[in-house]
Amino acid sequence: MSDAAKEPYAAQARALVKAGDRAAAADRLGRLIAEITATPVLDVKINRDQYSLNSLNGRVVLADNRTLFFKYHHEDGEDQTIEEYYRAGLLRDAGFRVDVPLYACGEPGRQILLYALRNDKRLAEVCHDIEDRRDWEHMDAVVDAQRRADGALWVCCGPTFKPGSRESVAKEPIHQLFYHRLVSPGEPAGLGGRVKQFYVDNVFQLAQERIPWEELRRLQWEINGVLYPHTLGQLFLEAGERLEPAALAGHGVLTAHGDAHNANVWFDTRGGQPELVSFDPAFAGSAIPALLAEIKATFHNIFAHPCWLYEPERAARCYQVSVIRDGDRLKVTHDWQLTPLRQAFLDSKGELYWQPLLAELKRRGWLPAQWRRIVRLALFCCPTLVLDLRAGGGGGHNPVSSALGLSIAIMLGSGGDDLFTRWLDAVSAKARP
Structure with a gap:
């Protein structure tokens, strides 16, 4: 028996999808679901999903006439770094609008959730449709739903705010999205993990410029005329220092979803007005460092769009990008x-979540002097560690989307006279305890 055949069914399924054998992948998931539900499986359909970068989802038909929605999530090194995957009950008990799965399995290689089937679209799909049509005149219902959700988010998070211990913070699975992707044995913190896997010792094709890592990591970036003080190498190393779990433990913790990007959010239209309902709380927790809780949502629902992160081929058609190396400057x-x-989403997130969060941190004396660096570095990690941004690398990127993605990451992580700095300044100024 091959090593691959010995893997748990869900792990086999993910590998088979990557290899292009979706029928075999559906077969493996069907076997797993039959084991978990104790019900024979009649059919499995795996969605073709550009947004779920580390997961599979779709529909399964059971022999008892039920059709369920499934989602299988996998992260590298999960058996070492994630103790508990699915904590929808924790969020529900704190008042979050969240789908609770009918079945859940959290064993490594078998992590799968099965939900009652919905006919709602995910918010990611709703937003994609609006941007495809450039239908800004009819986006109000979506923006209003987002504003209600952001307001409700702080209402749920606020009462869970408490001091954090090093032990409780270190156990939170959210660090799999940040710190654990920056480290590996024998490597400097910040240059291990996915940084080493994706970038170190590789060559980058950025628009018309071809630059090896050892040179690129030391170059200073000038983007649309704005000079940024941090190099790519400096940002990764600083992230490895400031995002270390113990370094975040003293700044307050709360209960949160941790990964509420719009592909994990239903656009529920069954009531009088649309509401947002989250699912797949793979990284939820009750001791999430407060400054990390909404980082993924702030980046992936706003700055990853339109299209460049998830649709690099389309980005190459949509955007004009030029890169010129001038000595030590790019x-x-x-x-x-x-x-x-996306601007409306950014305004909503700033006004209804980040402002009250920062105000509460100030009131309690828990806002670190370098809080902006923590927020910036976590945002910087979102695009650079979720996929290999190199053209020709495993993330599917090209010279246009690679240069654009790294430029946006530098803008978020460093600091200059740009739209994100102005937003951050405004949020900070209005966050009064």
Whole structure:
């Protein structure tokens, strides 16, 4: 028997999808679901999903006439770094609008959730449709739903705010999305993990410039005329220092979803007005460092769009990007900008979540002097560690999307006279205890 055949069914399924054998993958998932539900499986359909970068999802038909929605989530090194995957009950008990699965299995290689089937679209799909049509005149219902959700988010998170211990913080699975992707044995913190896997000792094709890692890591970036003080190498190393769990433990913790990007959110239209309902709380916890709780949602629902992270081939058609190396400086010009929809999301997240969070941290004396660096570095890690951003690497990127993605990461992680710095300044100024 091959080593691959010895893997748990869900792990086999993910490998088979990557290899292009979706029928065999569906067979493995069907076997797993039959074991978990104790019900024969009649059919499994795996969705083709550009947003779920580390997971599989779809529909399964059971012999008892039920059709369920499934989601299988996998992260590298999960058996070492994640103790408990699915904590929907924790979020529900704190008042979050969250789907609770009918069945759940959290064993490594078998992590799967089975939900009652919904006919709602995910918010990611709703937003994609609006941006495809550039239908800004009819985005109000979506923006209003997002504003209600952001307001409700703080209402749920606020009462769970408490001091954090090093032990409780270190156990939270959210660090799999940040710190654990920056480290590996024998490597400097910040240059191990996915940084080493994706970038170290590789060559980057950024628009028309071809630059090896050892040179690129030391270059200073000038993006659309704005000079940024941090190099790529400096940002990774600083992230390895400031995002270490123990370093975050003294700044307050709370209960949160931790990974509420819009592909994990239903756009529920069954009531009088649309509401957002989250699912797949793979990284939920009750001792999440407060400054990390909404980082993934702030990046992936706003700055990853339109299209460049999830649809790199389309980005190459949509955007103009130029890269010129001038000595120790990399000069990048591009025409990416937030759409009206994403700008409205950013305004909502700042006003209804980040402002009250920062105000509460100030009131309790828990806001660290370098809180901006923590927020920036966590945002910087979102695109650079979720996928290999190199053109020709495993993330599917090309010279245009690679240069654009790294430029956006530098903008978020460093600091200059740009839209994100102005937003951060405004949020900070209005966050009064």
